[in-house]
Amino acid sequence: GAVVSQHPSWVICKSGTSVKIECRSLDFQATTMFWYRQFPKQSLMLMATSNEGSKATYEQGVEKDKFLINHASLTLSTLTVTSAHPEDSSFYICSGGQGQGEEEQYFGPGTRLTVT
Amino acid sequence: SQQGEEDPQALSIQEGENATMNCSYKTSINNLQWYRQNSGRGLVHLILIRSNEREKHSGRLRVTLDTSKKSSSLLITASRAADTASYFCATNGAGNMLTFGGGTRLMVKP
Numbered sequence: 001g002a003v004v005s006q007h008p009s010w011v012i013c014k015s016g017t018s019v020k021i022e023c024r025s026l027d028f029q030a031t032t033m034f035w036y037r038q039f040p041k042q043s044l045m046l047m048a049t050s051n052e053g054s055k056a057t058y059e060q061g062v063e064k065d066k067f068l069i070n071h072a073s074l075t076l077s078t079l080t081v082t083s084a085h086p087e088d089s090s091f092y093i094c095s096g097g098q099g100q101g102e103e104e105q106y107f108g109p110g111t112r113l114t115v116t
Numbered sequence: 117s118q119q120g121e122e123d124p125q126a127l128s129i130q131e132g133e134n135a136t137m138n139c140s141y142k143t144s145i146n147n148l149q150w151y152r153q154n155s156g157r158g159l160v161h162l163i164l165i166r167s168n169e170r171e172k173h174s175g176r177l178r179v180t181l182d183t184s185k186k187s188s189s190l191l192i193t194a195s196r197a198a199d200t201a202s203y204f205c206a207t208n209g210a211g212n213m214l215t216f217g218g219g220t221r222l223m224v225k226p
Contacts, residue, residue, distance in 0.1 A: 006158075032212060043204060044159075044216045093158060097212050104149065105214060109158035 002028040004096050006108035013084055013115055021079045021111045023094030029074035030096030034105065035067075038091040050077055084115040122205060122217040130225050135192040137220040139205035140185075147208045148181055150190050152201045153219075159204070162190075197226040 003026040013019050023033060032051050036044040048064075050056040050071035058064045068080040077096075081088055091112050095105040122139050129135055139148070147166045151159040165172045165181045165188065172179045178191040192199055202221050206214040 034213070036216075041221075043218045046213065046215070049213060091156070095159075095214075104161055104164055105212070107151075107159040107161070110156075112156070 002026075002096070002098075002106040004030075004094065004106045004108040006092075006094060006111050008111060009109060010112040011114070013113070015085055015115055016083055018080055018082045019084055019113060021081075021092055021094075021113075023077045023079070023096070023108050025075045025096040025106070028096070028098055028106070030077070030098065030106075031074060032097045033071055033077040034095045034097070035069060035077075035079050036093045036095070038093060038110075040091075044093060047079075081113065084113070086115045089113055089115045122203075122220050124220060125218065126221045126223070128223040128225065129195055131195060131197055133195055133224075135195050135199070135222055135224070137190045137203055137205075137222070139188045139190070139217050141188075141205075141207045141215075141217070142186065143207075143209060145183075145207040145209055148179075148188050149206045149208060149214065150177075150179060150188075151204045151206060151216075153204065154201045162203075192222075195222075195224045197224050200224045 005024045007022045035047045038044045047062045048056045048058045050069045052071050052074050056069035071077040093110040095107045097105050149164045150162040153159050163174050163179050165179050176193045181188045202219045204219045205217045
């Protein structure tokens with residue numbers, strides 16, 4: 001199957017700083033990328049959907065000014081957590097899809113963010 | 117938001133036994149997918165079943181889908197210790213968005 005990478009795999013940052021997480025589709029063009037957040041022992045919650053070249057669509061309750069998403073190319077999407085707080089500590093997972101329709105999404109390995 | 121419920125939330129079995137996990141959802145779907153996640157890792161796609169399909173097999177996995185009851189089941193036969201993981205169902209609706217169930221944590225004891 002197609003491969004999605006994330007960088008970094010884990011990051012520790014201080015409260016108030018910003019952190020950028022990259023999501024890359026390595027062997028396919030991801031017209032749509034999705035960002036999820038997963039708290040310990042919980043399921044994945046969709047945060048936002050981004051289409052290449054357009055603004056992201058955020059799920060209800062997700063602050064778009066806090067979680068900045070950029071999908072500048074068909075192989076790269078970034079999530080920036082601005083002014084991070086300890087409650088933002090979570091596992092962030094991205095996935096990519098190749099287009100419209102009933103399709104499999106390809107998931108990245110996730111990024112563990114810890115805010116101290 | 118989570119659409120579905122999965123049960124059981126946790127399941128502990130002996131190696132060699134079968135494991136059955138169930139998933140229920142609320143709205144109409146294009147397809148339903150099952151994923152596996154090892155602790156602290158990303159998701160691995162296991163199987164996709166379309167809304168017009170009732171059953172699908174892949175190796176030791178068997179998935180059923182009942183759209184009238186809005187439910188699906190995942191059966192893992194002859195389980196192995198390496199099957200220990202969390203299993204999630206996800207429904208695919210409009211815009212290719214996936215909505216995940218709460219997950220079942222499976223422990224297979226050697």
